[in-house]
Amino acid sequence: MEGTVVVVGAGSWGTTIAALLAPRTSTVLWCRSGELAGQIAQHHENASYLAGIELPKSLHVTSELAEAISGAELVLMAVPSHGFRTVFEGVAPHLSSTAAVVSLTKGVERGTHSRMSQIVRTLCPTNSVGVLTGPNLARELAEGQPGASVVAFEDPAVAAQVQEQLHLGVFRVYTATDVVGCEIAGAVKNVMAIAAGISDGLGFGGNTRAALITRGLAEITRFGIAAGGRQATFSGLAGVGDLVATCTSPKSRNRSVGYQLGRGVPLSTVLASTQMVAEGIQTAAPIVELAASVGVEMPIAAQIAALAAQETSPQAALAALLERPAREEVDDAS
Amino acid sequence: MEGTVVVVGAGSWGTTIAALLAPRTSTVLWCRSGELAGQIAQHHENASYLAGIELPKSLHVTSELAEAISGAELVLMAVPSHGFRTVFEGVAPHLSSTAAVVSLTKGVERGTHSRMSQIVRTLCPTNSVGVLTGPNLARELAEGQPGASVVAFEDPAVAAQVQEQLHLGVFRVYTATDVVGCEIAGAVKNVMAIAAGISDGLGFGGNTRAALITRGLAEITRFGIAAGGRQATFSGLAGVGDLVATCTSPKSRNRSVGYQLGRGVPLSTVLASTQMVAEGIQTAAPIVELAASVGVEMPIAAQIAALAAQETSPQAALAALLERPAREEVDDAS
Numbered sequence: 001m002e003g004t005v006v007v008v009g010a011g012s013w014g015t016t017i018a019a020l021l022a023p024r025t026s027t028v029l030w031c032r033s034g035e036l037a038g039q040i041a042q043h044h045e046n047a048s049y050l051a052g053i054e055l056p057k058s059l060h061v062t063s064e065l066a067e068a069i070s071g072a073e074l075v076l077m078a079v080p081s082h083g084f085r086t087v088f089e090g091v092a093p094h095l096s097s098t099a100a101v102v103s104l105t106k107g108v109e110r111g112t113h114s115r116m117s118q119i120v121r122t123l124c125p126t127n128s129v130g131v132l133t134g135p136n137l138a139r140e141l142a143e144g145q146p147g148a149s150v151v152a153f154e155d156p157a158v159a160a161q162v163q164e165q166l167h168l169g170v171f172r173v174y175t176a177t178d179v180v181g182c183e184i185a186g187a188v189k190n191v192m193a194i195a196a197g198i199s200d201g202l203g204f205g206g207n208t209r210a211a212l213i214t215r216g217l218a219e220i221t222r223f224g225i226a227a228g229g230r231q232a233t234f235s236g237l238a239g240v241g242d243l244v245a246t247c248t249s250p251k252s253r254n255r256s257v258g259y260q261l262g263r264g265v266p267l268s269t270v271l272a273s274t275q276m277v278a279e280g281i282q283t284a285a286p287i288v289e290l291a292a293s294v295g296v297e298m299p300i301a302a303q304i305a306a307l308a309a310q311e312t313s314p315q316a317a318l319a320a321l322l323e324r325p326a327r328e329e330v331d332d333a334s
Numbered sequence: 335m336e337g338t339v340v341v342v343g344a345g346s347w348g349t350t351i352a353a354l355l356a357p358r359t360s361t362v363l364w365c366r367s368g369e370l371a372g373q374i375a376q377h378h379e380n381a382s383y384l385a386g387i388e389l390p391k392s393l394h395v396t397s398e399l400a401e402a403i404s405g406a407e408l409v410l411m412a413v414p415s416h417g418f419r420t421v422f423e424g425v426a427p428h429l430s431s432t433a434a435v436v437s438l439t440k441g442v443e444r445g446t447h448s449r450m451s452q453i454v455r456t457l458c459p460t461n462s463v464g465v466l467t468g469p470n471l472a473r474e475l476a477e478g479q480p481g482a483s484v485v486a487f488e489d490p491a492v493a494a495q496v497q498e499q500l501h502l503g504v505f506r507v508y509t510a511t512d513v514v515g516c517e518i519a520g521a522v523k524n525v526m527a528i529a530a531g532i533s534d535g536l537g538f539g540g541n542t543r544a545a546l547i548t549r550g551l552a553e554i555t556r557f558g559i560a561a562g563g564r565q566a567t568f569s570g571l572a573g574v575g576d577l578v579a580t581c582t583s584p585k586s587r588n589r590s591v592g593y594q595l596g597r598g599v600p601l602s603t604v605l606a607s608t609q610m611v612a613e614g615i616q617t618a619a620p621i622v623e624l625a626a627s628v629g630v631e632m633p634i635a636a637q638i639a640a641l642a643a644q645e646t647s648p649q650a651a652l653a654a655l656l657e658r659p660a661r662e663e664v665d666d667a668s
Contacts, residue, residue: 135544146656147541206583207481210469214575221569235555240574241548248582249540322480 004028005165006072008091010036010061011277012049012138013104014078017168019050019142022059024167028072032087034063048275053142069094074102074165076132077116080277081107081187085119092123100128100162102151106186107283113290115183128158131179132166133186134237135245137252141171150238152176174237181229182238185220188287189243190280191301192216194258195321196247198314201262212300212321213247219298223287226294254280261307261314281308338362339499340406342425344370344395345611346383346472347438348412351502353384353476356393358501362406366421368397382609387476403428408436408499410466411450414611415441415521419453426457434462434496436485440520441617447624449517462492465513466500467520468571469579471586475505484572486510508571515563516572519554522621523577524614525635526550527588528595529655530581532648535596546634546655547581553632557621560628588614595641595648615642 003026007018010031018029031037040046040061044054062068069075069091079087084105095101101124103116114122120129134149141147151166151173153159159175166173176182195216199208220243221234233239246252257278260270271278284305291298303317312320337360341352344365352363365371374380374395378388396402403409403425413421418439429435435458437450448456454463468483475481485500485507487493493509500507510516529550533542554577555568567573580586591612594604605612618639625632637651646654 135541135548137540140539140541145539145541148545205474205479206471206579206585207469207474207479210575210579210582211482211571213578214469214569214571217569217574235548235551235569237545237548240551241544244547244578244582245540245544248544248578251540 004072005074005076006030006068007076007078008065008068008087009078009104010040010046010049011078011080012142013136014076015046015050015055016138016142017076017078017104018059019053019055020168020171021166022056024169025165027058028060028062028068030065030068031061031063037061037063050138050142053139065090066094071096072099074100074162076102076104077120078104080282081105081109081116081279082277082282084116085109088119088123095124095127097126100130100153100158102162103129103131103183106133106190107279108187108286108290110282110286113286113293115180115187117179117183128153128155129179130154130159130162131182131186132173133182133242135241137245137249139251144170146170146172148172148174148237148241150174150176150182150236152179152182152238154179176233176236176238178230178233180227181224181233184224184227184229185234185239186242187279187283188220188223188301189216189246190254190278191284191287191304192220192243192280193246193252193254194261194278194280194284194304194307195300195318197255197258197260198262198318200255201259202314202318204318208322209247213243215321216247216300217243219300223291223294223296223298226291226296254278257281267307267310280304284308338406339408339410340364340402341410341412342399342402342421343412343438344374344380344383345412345414346476347470348410349380349384349389350472350476351410351412351438352393353387353389354502354505355500356390358503359499361392362394362396362402364399364402365395365397371395371397384472384476387473399424400428405430406433408434408496410436410438411454412438414616415439415443415450415613416611416616418450419443422453422457429458429461431460434464434487434492436496437463437465437517440467440524441613442521442620442624444616444620447620447627449514449521451513451517462487462489463513464488464493464496465516465520466507467516467576469575471579471583473585478504480504480506482506482508482571482575484508484510484516484570486513486516486572488513510567510570510572512564512567514561515558515567518558518561518563519568519573520576521613521617522554522557522635523550523580524588524612525618525621525638526554526577526614527580527586528592528612528614528618528638528641529634529652531589531592531594532596532652534589535593536648536652538652542656543581547577549655550581550634551577553634557625557628557630557632560625560630588612591615601641601644614638618642
């Protein structure tokens with residue numbers, strides 16, 4: 001469909017963005033499952049991932065990827081990181097040469113350590129590729145709350161053009177050019193949210209959580225700058241903004257996974273209890289490996305990676321973090 | 335008393351620090367009210383400001399300032415900013431020439447726009463003066479939760495020496511040298527916490543609060559650097575750490591004042607309902623004026639100053655903030 005925006009992936013975030021776009025722009029939501037696509041089209045509700053939210057009748061839902069992508073001018077990729085490459089391999093052959101691709105996925109691919117924009121670039125080297133990121137708890141936005149986000153493309157002209165296309169009502173989109181920094185901040189904050197949730201679940205208070213967020217931001221910033229990102233990104237909506245929202249909201253699923261772990265629920269039980277993907281569990285290990293490749297230690301992420309591999313307990317992971325001196329503060333006086 | 339640490343001010347924070355120090359160090363808590371001093375000494379509880387917490391029997395409590403200060407090697411000032419100068423004028427004549435003074439007060443003096451360390455320096459120009467600051471919700475620490483804080487003196491040797499004196503158990507103290515940055519971060523975060531509380535009280539969610547915290551941090555950082563502070567301070571425990579703890583915890587009194595304002599309770603009623611001081615209300619106006627004197631605009635603090643002066647409503651203040659574009663993100667692409 002010419003001129004349309006296509007959202008690929010009907011999880012809570014993809015569905016929310018599609019619902020915000022549809023009243024203002026021709027919008028298609030692609031859903032892997034034909035059955036869910038049919039249900040959404042019939043009931044104007046995504047009962048699996050965004051129950052209770054009435055979706056606009058103008059939102060077109062389909063499970064036919066080729067049909068959805070052909071002629072799309074903007075493709076928003078909102079699938080989990082572990083399925084991103086496979087789904088995008090289905091998108092690529094149908095993508096117009098002038099279409100821009102935006103990743104809404106916050107993670108790093110296992111094995112290759114690729115950021116999502118790198119996967120897109122490998123498969124479609126001539127298309128513009130960027131990211132949309134920020135403090136965006138999906139359900140709040142779906143319920144009509146205001147919000148703010150950042151769309152980053154290396155070319156500021158493309159960022160401005162995509163910003164124009166993203167008419168999202170009270171959800172404001174600002175432009176940026178630091179794609180690498182935005183992707184790293186988005187991926188790592190999910191890991192930090194698991195640590196913050198564990199702290200809350202174990203009964204620690206606001207001081208401990210704030211100290212974890214502070215050191216999490218330091219980890220994100222060191223890694224992000226070593227990988228080519230810019231300091232300002234980590235101090236902005238894509239950095240501290242997204243980190244704080246994810247680490248402090250009961251609506252964050254990564255924090256919620258950590259919280260349940262802290263309360264003593266086994267990891268397998270936690271993961272089996274939700275259809276949603278806790279990206280922080282998936283991406284902790286590749287993030288630690290990727291950071292090591294640019295010479296950056298990630299103490300918090302390393303504890304979460306060990307936890308995901310069942311090599312430590314929530315208690316031991318948090319104790320290890322609380323015992324470790326916060327070097328950045330000590331260094332300041334030396 | 336030779337070699338003792340004297341905590342001046344028996345509010346919740348002063349009482350908490352004194353309680354943490356007393357089991358390890360000879361500690362005196364000075365309390366303005368002789369009646370409260372007597373009650374604390376008798377019941378080992380500060381029922382007015384830290385009810386339900388049993389204080390160490392070794393904690394000496396007095397309302398005699400001269401006696402408390404004479405021979406003290408370390409004086410921790412924990413009185414509200416609006417009373418700081420008057421109380422310190424009582425401290426100064428009795429202060430040993432080798433005693434160090436640490437401000438635990440997070441505010442700016444009305445009228446003079448002085449930071450607390452500047453008041454100390456004016457009255458006792460040869461004594462070392464520093465600050466203790468960080469994500470320190472008093473009650474959590476009083477209940478034995480772990481915590482972390484920063485003690486800053488311009489001379490790193492003095493910071494290290496005071497760090498040695500502050501044996502606070504699971505409450506760790508790190509050193510820093512950026513006194514100005516620490517004081518500005520501590521003072522301004524109280525103002526930001528009122529804005530965050532208003533947002534929560536009006537029913538806005540985690541995305542809006544995170545965006546406010548992000549922009550609050552940007553305000554603090556711009557102002558702090560213009561006033562001579564260092565970037566790293568604002569990214570550390572004294573900056574983002576304290577800001578996040580204060581803006582997100584139900585135990586923060588500044589956030590709580592904002593929350594009640596957001597729920598529709600008049601300011602006078604909110605302030606009359608607590609003995610505790612909401613520094614953010616007191617210091618919003620002097621902070622805006624001080625920032626203007628170094629050429630920095632403070633949009634969030636200006637709204638809270640207008641609110642404190644009853645010149646705007648919580649609804650109008652927040653609406654003004656949500657409507658204002660976040661320039662720092664926009665600038666990134668230009």
